Amino acid sequence: MGEARRRYLARDGVTRTTIADEGGFVIHSQQDVEPILDSIARDREIMTNRGDNKVLGRLPMIVVEDLIRRGIYDDPDAFDRWWNTTEANPWRIWGGRI
Numbered sequence: 058m059g060e061a062r063r064r065y066l067a068r069d070g071v072t073r074t075t076i077a078d079e080g081g082f083v084i085h086s087q088q089d090v091e092p093i094l095d096s097i098a099r100d101r102e103i104m105t106n107r108g109d110n111k112v113l114g115r116l117p118m119i120v121v122e123d124l125i126r127r128g129i130y131d132d133p134d135a136f137d138r139w140w141n142t143t144e145a146n147p148w149r150i151w152g153g154r155i
Contacts, residue, residue: 071118088119093148100150113140113155114148 059078066073070092074085097115104112116124124130129139137155139145 069118086119086122088117090117090119093117097148097150104150111151111153114145114150116148120148 061077062074063077064072064074070088072087074087076083076085093115100112100115121130124136124139129135140149140155
């Protein structure tokens with residue numbers, strides 16, 4: 058028996074596919090992040106980020122799910138530290154440190 062693929066969700070720019078074979082199955086998530094990156098670039102240019110309320114960044118769903126799997130998203134201290142890493146740079150709007 059070979060590999061079986063089934064797309065079971067395509068909504069809000071996120072596509073999920075199950076891939077099954079004799080050893081089990083995985084869920085493959087895919088998202089076009091270009092529109093999000095374009096909006097972040099626009100916001101970096103126009104936002105002054107003065108005062109107490111600053112827009113830190115914008116995360117695509119696939120990044121949020123990865124952070125949840127890694128145990129970072131639900132830990133406020135780890136999440137704040139993650140925002141200060143180079144991994145978070147593409148998603149940052151405000152450039153200051155957390």
